[in-house]
Amino acid sequence: MLRPYALHFRVTTLCAVSLASILCLASKHFVMPVAHLARVYPARDEHQSEGVTLALDPYDMPDKANIFSVHYNEIGFMPIFVVVTNDGDQAISLAGSKAELVTHDRTKIPPATDDDLYRRIARPISGVSTNPLPWPKKTKGAISKEAQEEIQNSQFAARAVEPHSTQSGFMFFDVAGISAPLAGANFYLTGVRDAKGNELMYFEVPLEKYLSAPSKP
Numbered sequence: 001m002l003r004p005y006a007l008h009f010r011v012t013t014l015c016a017v018s019l020a021s022i023l024c025l026a027s028k029h030f031v032m033p034v035a036h037l038a039r040v041y042p043a044r045d046e047h048q049s050e051g052v053t054l055a056l057d058p059y060d061m062p063d064k065a066n067i068f069s070v071h072y073n074e075i076g077f078m079p080i081f082v083v084v085t086n087d088g089d090q091a092i093s094l095a096g097s098k099a100e101l102v103t104h105d106r107t108k109i110p111p112a113t114d115d116d117l118y119r120r121i122a123r124p125i126s127g128v129s130t131n132p133l134p135w136p137k138k139t140k141g142a143i144s145k146e147a148q149e150e151i152q153n154s155q156f157a158a159r160a161v162e163p164h165s166t167q168s169g170f171m172f173f174d175v176a177g178i179s180a181p182l183a184g185a186n187f188y189l190t191g192v193r194d195a196k197g198n199e200l201m202y203f204e205v206p207l208e209k210y211l212s213a214p215s216k217p
Helices: 004-026 114-122 145-154
Strands: 043-047 052-058 077-086 098-102 165-174 186-190 203-206
Touching: 043 203, 052 203, 077 098, 114 145, 114 165
Parallel strands: none
Antiparallel strands: 043 052, 052 077, 077 165, 098 186, 186 203
16 A cells, blocks of 8 residues: 555656646647648649649548647548649749538538637537547637647648749648548639639549558558
């Protein structure tokens, strides 16, 4: 049997370790993943004649989503890393482009705005968490500075892609209440224009390309 002081030491130590873990999680700073050329991702649409490729990399698994401090899957959002590579000799414009995730039942979902994410973090809806781990609950209505900065710094914000370069960032889609949101879904990007203002052919990426891709060794 543990002596009182030994028991007190163990309890104090465990509390200190738990508190340290929580503080480390809360103070975690987001670092944008390194974007590869779009053509190396399984889920992509390559327009060879126009020299532009769009690729998607959903962050649907815990090991990938660990780069975030906010557990977006628990509040009903799917983070998707969007990569655009321009292999042409002229810049392309994304200023008027429109992205959309269309689920298997034809539900059309636009990318979430900063305010959409802020509201959900402040007032999470029930019944969307699939993570059994007891993550610390935030006070209702409270959004940390780190979470705000993460949202602002992670989202895809490129207005153009220069020749022979790549732009990337995350789009977040509200998939609350949708089971297996990637299965049978398609991502569309329209309104991309060349240097002369001509609209390129729309991009369509089936997410099944991501789901059916071989696992990395």
